[in-house]
Amino acid sequence: MGGGEGIVTAPHLDVPPGPGFVATVAAATGIHRADGFALAQLLITHPGPRRQNESAETVEDGMRRLATSLHLGPGDKEPPVIGARLTIRRGCAALDYGHDKYVMTIPPPSRDWLALVAHGALCRVCLVTAPLALAADQAETDAHVRASLAHGQVMWGSTFARRRF
Template identity: 40%
Template sequence: MDTGPLAWLFIGHPGPRRNGETPTTVETGLLDMAHALCLAPASQKTPNIGGRVMLRAGTAALSYGHPTTVMRLPPTSRQWMSHIALGGLAVVALGLDPIPPGTGQDGIDEYMHRTGIRDRLYMGMTSLRRRWT
């Protein structure tokens, strides 16, 4: 099925950094987020997780299931924002393995391939959420 152009939203982490964090606690938190977002392992059909992306005054955020908090996204391109604002689809990809900060596009592509074939990458299809709440 051809869905046309897609925006991508990659959620990665650099590994444990805070006091008390371990690889296990980081992975548990990420799996909780994947389940709250209704993401599926990359080897399965990518589910439609409903409208989760919110736009306001040039800022984008992801509603990830928390009752009072959203995840503010880093600055995105105008093309990405326009795509979402006009009803385009976005793939949310959440990786369980650490990825070094500053990894470029080639490294992210390799990461997604490597983690996807091992079911360490969770994905879902989303779009614009019409309400910012």
């Protein structure tokens, strides 16, 4: 399933992963600032198999299913706009990943990230299928994302917060 072909379509990939799997992924927020422009970011990774019923294959399958349910595109192409998938409420953030009953909670983001997203800014979602240790520092994370991109293991898209009326 590697290579730069993007997401491989298969019937089982059309079913979002369950909340048990989504609870095992790691998410980190950040803001990319360049040339007076700010872009909210959400990085989604998995630390690899940790539970008795998990293997490298089941984790990769779960991450690919998550990417498919979010409608993410290959990391080496222009990121698609995947619609309003973020909900911001009382300082908490959640990502609608396509499950009919559950959303993915995002660890407490900074006030700056929340304000940016709440005011309508795009948020770049970057999902990496290759496992990343929970203890990875910024340099290790950057190197991991770059290596994963080179191996076709990065999917991404742009989302925004739902408007509340």
